[in-house]
Amino acid sequence: MKKKFISRVLSVVLSAAMAASLAACASSQKSEETSSNSDNSDSKTVQTGNSSTDAEEITLNVWHQWSNDTNELKKLYDTAVGEYMIENPNVKINTQTLDTEAYKTKISAEFTGDASGIDVFYYWGAGTAKKLVNADKLLPLDDYITDEVKAKLLPGSTSAFEYDGKTYSLPSFSWYMTLFCNQELFDQAGATLPTTYDELLEASKKLSKLDGITPIAAGAKDGWNAAFIYQALAMREVGAANINKMLNSEVSFGEDEGYKAAADKVLELYQAGAFGKNPLESGNDDANSAFITGKAGMRIMGSWFANQVYTDDSATINADKVVALKIPMVTGKGNESDYCGGFIESFWVNKNTKYAEEAAKFAIFINEQMGKAAYETGTGFCGWNEELDESNLNPLFIQIKGLVSEGETGVLAWDTSLDANPATIHNEQVQTLFSPDANVDTFIEEHEAAINQ
């Protein structure tokens, strides 16, 4: 009897232990923290020295996607956070990071619930954040934006962060779609730098005669790279203001003949060999690499690419011979001041945060700081009127800065403005233009079905 009792007790203990170890596994799944709190000790000393602060200490959980230690933006973020904590000793910033794709999935998954572990987070505005706004997950910042802050914002820089008259975030830095040209290859081919579409086609034909040179590195294996080329030409054909209306569902896609004309032009370039024989075989990284190693004459890319031309270890071209140009005009159409690009990335506040005021204050602060920092390192253009240090900017970035100053109406990348489903269809459909099976009519029909819902 006793033996039986012991064995019974034993078995219960054993199974309890197993269950407990299971539970332990579940809790250890929580993602690792990468605290950026390098100045923790400093902030504490400040606190003890300052007798007037007796506010309760709070912790803000902040998430962003610059997870790599070599990332310039991560360093700048950490420095800004350090400064913030010295000025606000009662606030502790606890930062966690993930790589872009994992980051997007994480944020989506967290906000399926109430995202209780997130107070402030990095995200993309316009169509991307719309889903969160519609589900009432984000905190409008209107009550926290002072007149002083408003005065510092560049005009038009907040449009991607406004929904139904409320402002959910403030700009940090913007990007600008640029046509990068390798002057040395142009000279070899006897081509002139293109300012119009016809010149672009002509230059492509000349460059394609050079041995082993792709005229335009398209990177079309990545949908958004292919889409950039179509978007650039559509912007010239249809005009930025019209495209914005289309992206906001005010007018329907296809109403303007320009959408079809732009598709025809992409196809014409493909058929002229402007993107090489098989553009769908190489993606963004391949295309960047082709350009900086002198295997491609042109690349249509965001302004962030300028940095890579100068700093990438594998770059073999003469960076000073790279020219930044506006997207070529289509003769007789559009405004030269239209451009692709704008403000889209910034920090947002979770509506469920316990510390709305502190979180909003930090979000505004970090957006301004990152805007400044991104500009000073030549990554993007600051959305704030500030005194900025230009000593570290590379010449290519300064060229682009000149182009930006001439820009008036911008169009964001379509896949950040549209909802996820039409955005994916758009990217996929543009890819079909880079293949022998291309059919412009199907392209237009698919877009109409996806966008004009």
Add this chain to the structure above:
Amino acid sequence: MNKMLGKKSYVAIFVLPALLIFMSFVLIPLIISATYSLFDYDGIGKMKLIGLNNYINMFTTDRYFPKAVANSLILVAASLLIQLPISLILALILAHGVKGEKFFRTVYFVPVVISSMVIGQLWMKIFHSEYGLLNILISGMKGEVFDYSWLSNSRTAFLCTVIPAVWQYIGYHLLIFYAGIKSISTEYYEAAQIDGASKWQTNLRITLPLLVPVIKTCVIFSITGSLRSFDLIYVMTGGGPNHSSEVPATLMYNNLFRRGLYGYGSAQAFFIVIECLLFTLIISRIFKKSEQNAALI
């Protein structure tokens, strides 16, 4: 021990941990997907109950799904008609003793151990238009430059993913067959030898009938594996160009994680589960009789 296992409470306690794992990682997610599949849901916003509409849409409004199912059936056919016969023949040869048996066994198993990502990259290099092995070979034979892009052309892309998919798991099935053949008692072969049976006859009359349960397992593995294949195709073509190499799992992934169609993607996921279960059931039925015969011997 027997006394202990005879008691239901003990059985329950010992089964509990495994049951908990199974429930939390298999059954509950399955039930959740099945529930989501009945909704119009973007993963964040409000869920709208739409009944079986997601399932109906798969075959009516979705232009790519029927094609994806057809592709997965081609994959099934290729693995049944090409992969398994090759594995079986190789296993028969190896099991009856060849010089370097162990070496070959290892060599054939290598692709199974390598990650599908690596295999995908490897074959992408083979099919690459400029420096791909295949085109270099063709160029050499033709005497002129051949730069056809196998993977970015909708006519050939899917076929090019079928080849590595079939190739990759030959070693896997080979090993299962091999183990099955090795476990057949040698007495049968000795008796047959005394009766003067040829090698061909022993293979056909002794090995194959006794191997039926193993063959059934392999058939089920290879069918369900093909129906839910994802990784290799995702790496090599991502379902493109223009959806020509799509299989249900790549479409599902796209819908769930790129387009934010959680309800619809869940319906496709659930469809794959049902499809696999159905095929398993059918295969079990088909093999029932020959399995009974094998047990009689």
